[in-house]
Amino acid sequence: MPATSIALATDPLLRFILRRADDALVLGHRLSEWCGHAPMLEEDMALANIALDLLGQARALYAYAGVVEGAGHDEDAYAYLRDPADYLNLLLVEQPNGDFARTIVRVWLYSAFMDLWWQRMTASKDAQLAAIAARAVKEVAYHLRHAAAWVVRLGDGTPESHQRAQAGLALLWPYAGEMLTSEPDEAALIAAGVACDPETLRAPWLGRVKAVAAEAGISLPTTPFSQQGGRRGHHGEAMGHLLAELQYMQRTYPAAQW
Amino acid sequence: MHLLLKFIDFCKIVSYFSGLNLKDVAMYTQGLTHEPEAAVHAVGDEAALTRFQARIDGEQRIEPNDAMPAAYRRTLVRQISQHAHSEIVGMLPEGNWITRAPTLRRKVALLAKVQDECGHGLYLYAAAETLDATREQLYDDLLAGKARYSSIFNYPTPTWADIGAIGWLVDGAALMNQIPLCRCSYGPYARAMIRVCKEESFHQRQGYEIMLTLARGTPAQQRMAQDALNRWWWPCLMMFGPPDGESQHSDTSTLWKIKRFSNDELRQKFIDATVPQAHFLGLTIPDAALRFDEATGHWQHGAIDWEEFRQVLAGNGPCNNERMAARRKAHDEGAWVREAALAHASKQAKRAA
Ligand SMILES: [Fe+2]
Numbered sequence: 014m015p016a017t018s019i020a021l022a023t024d025p026l027l028r029f030i031l032r033r034a035d036d037a038l039v040l041g042h043r044l045s046e047w048c049g050h051a052p053m054l055e056e057d058m059a060l061a062n063i064a065l066d067l068l069g070q071a072r073a074l075y076a077y078a079g080v081v082e083g084a085g086h087d088e089d090a091y092a093y094l095r096d097p098a099d100y101l102n103l104l105l106v107e108q109p110n111g112d113f114a115r116t117i118v119r120v121w122l123y124s125a126f127m128d129l130w131w132q133r134m135t136a137s138k139d140a141q142l143a144a145i146a147a148r149a150v151k152e153v154a155y156h157l158r159h160a161a162a163w164v165v166r167l168g169d170g171t172p173e174s175h176q177r178a179q180a181g182l183a184l185l186w187p188y189a190g191e192m193l194t195s196e197p198d199e200a201a202l203i204a205a206g207v208a209c210d211p212e213t214l215r216a217p218w219l220g221r222v223k224a225v226a227a228e229a230g231i232s233l234p235t236t237p238f239s240q241q242g243g244r245r246g247h248h249g250e251a252m253g254h255l256l257a258e259l260q261y262m263q264r265t266y267p268a269a270q271w
Numbered sequence: 272m273h274l275l276l277k278f279i280d281f282c283k284i285v286s287y288f289s290g291l292n293l294k295d296v297a298m299y300t301q302g303l304t305h306e307p308e309a310a311v312h313a314v315g316d317e318a319a320l321t322r323f324q325a326r327i328d329g330e331q332r333i334e335p336n337d338a339m340p341a342a343y344r345r346t347l348v349r350q351i352s353q354h355a356h357s358e359i360v361g362m363l364p365e366g367n368w369i370t371r372a373p374t375l376r377r378k379v380a381l382l383a384k385v386q387d388e389c390g391h392g393l394y395l396y397a398a399a400e401t402l403d404a405t406r407e408q409l410y411d412d413l414l415a416g417k418a419r420y421s422s423i424f425n426y427p428t429p430t431w432a433d434i435g436a437i438g439w440l441v442d443g444a445a446l447m448n449q450i451p452l453c454r455c456s457y458g459p460y461a462r463a464m465i466r467v468c469k470e471e472s473f474h475q476r477q478g479y480e481i482m483l484t485l486a487r488g489t490p491a492q493q494r495m496a497q498d499a500l501n502r503w504w505w506p507c508l509m510m511f512g513p514p515d516g517e518s519q520h521s522d523t524s525t526l527w528k529i530k531r532f533s534n535d536e537l538r539q540k541f542i543d544a545t546v547p548q549a550h551f552l553g554l555t556i557p558d559a560a561l562r563f564d565e566a567t568g569h570w571q572h573g574a575i576d577w578e579e580f581r582q583v584l585a586g587n588g589p590c591n592n593e594r595m596a597a598r599r600k601a602h603d604e605g606a607w608v609r610e611a612a613l614a615h616a617s618k619q620a621k622r623a624a
């Protein structure tokens with residue numbers, strides 16, 4: 014591992030892969046913060062399980078990014094030696110966990126989309142991405158089932174849980190639109206059948222989210238999807254703190270083996 | 272883990288309060304759990320007690336529906352629940368490093384390890400429930416400060432090397448204690464231990480591998496590794512409980528074949544296994560009196576500071592307050608979630624009726 018921050022090439026395929034790897038790493042990291050502190054032991058297990066799946070997806074994607082970039086960067090170089098502006102994750106996944114309701118609502122919104130996205134990606138013209146998708150699609154189906162079931166329990170449960178689910182949704186909703194849009198440098202990859210166009214998943218995603226919200230008895234916010242920029246490295250305040258923790262060891266002891 | 276999870280997920284709501292009955296599931300008990308001798312004779316008639324002892328002596332497994340003396344049941348509930356509490360509280364010191372693990376491989380391994388410990392807690396609560404205890408009551412006892420957990424988890428994890436030291440030494444000591452429990456007379460506990468021991472042995476190797484990497488690393492890493500060994504060595508020796516001469520109550524546990532080795536025997540096995548491992552790492556055991564006794568073939572250790580042990584058990588260890596506060600906070604802040612799950616389940620039931 015190099016001792017200082019790495020710079021990223023601008024290759025569209027590399028950036029396409031890193032965006033999804035960063036989503037998985039950052040959300041996996043957030044979920045791992047719950048371990049030992051969840052509302053019940055079964056949720057310590059379940060949230061850790063989802064986090065482990067996401068970290069596994071991130072590692073597979075980083076490994077492939079390393080091959081695509083060809084600059085000798087391994088998974089840890091990407092995870093530990095990039096500055097915040099070179100992280101390309103959605104703003105949605107970097108937000109602090111908040112309470113259990115907000116945590117679950119985020120997993121639900123994200124997984125409802127990623128379940129569709131990975132399904133499409135199993136048909137990617139890029140064999141490596143299709144192989145990663147084939148595994149991820151099974152994992153995300155479970156994440157979605159688990160989170161959606163909790164959204165229904167919380168929405169339907171008690172006045173307090175209903176209010177918390179509704180508040181979590183209101184807080185996260187402005188960030189949810191970012192995953193439904195593609196970046197300009199992804200157009201050629203979409204045209205070539207390597208990447209899937211997230212715009213085409215907008216309607217099915219919204220349909221799924223509406224159905225679960227209806228079952229939960231919560232209402233979808235009418236506020237716009239006003240927040241984006243993570244895909245280009247424009248992050249919020251939480252991101253620096255997240256990376257300070259995530260990267261602490263590699264930054265404190267440069268170039269050591271662990 | 273996925274399969275287990277789906278099962279747990281499935282029965283989560285019904286089980287959380289009613290008591291999950293996995294039956295066939297699950298050392299952190301420190302030899303403090305034994306019933307006074309007199310209690311054995313206080314229950315059941317003499318003939319029944321003789322029949323029970325004959326089954327034990329014949330190495331027959333006792334199963335949940337079998338007749339058993341009330342004191343046998345109480346001893347087991349106390350030991351198994353202490354063990355379960357230790358697994359759960361034990362998630363905290365290592366959980367402290369999940370978000371700061373130095374590589375993705377280490378991060379995944381640590382998260383999976385802490386998740387395993389949670390799974391051990393669940394198997395063990397389930398094993399206790401085969402003895403008519405409820406997880407809810409046992410857990411309330413922990414939160415109320417009425418139940419014990421292993422003293423070892425009241426020590427802090429200030430550096431990454433503590434993650435290596437815990438795996439190597441704490442999981443190693445736990446394993447030493449738990450291997451004989453795989454032959455414990457109570458079936459569900461013995462079977463749970465078989466499963467737990469497989470995972471603990473994996474944790475132990477993983478921890479040792481972290482220590483090895485540090486010991487072969489930079490001067491800063493070597494220093495970190497030695498410092499962790501310095502801090503964990505003596506508390507790990509205390510994990511086996513007070514010296515044999517001082518623990519008056521282990522007779523019945525031995526008689527009932529719950530316990531198969533004495534505290535000092537297990538401690539000695541651990542030291543004999545661990546000293547050469549430390550030497551291979553190039554680390555120094557923080558015991559000036561440590562020496563190999565050619566005549567007995569054992570490593571002789573210096574005096575253990577039992578006053579420190581008593582202080583930690585009395586609640587005065589470095590992290591007792593933090594650990595209990597963290598468990599209570601998770602429980603209190605999760606109350607509305609558990610209430611919501613119950614409320615939804617009962618609404619569902621009404622709608623179905
Ligand atoms: Fe364990």
Ligand SMILES: [Fe+2]
Nearest residue numbers: 388442471474
């Ligand atoms: Fe363990």
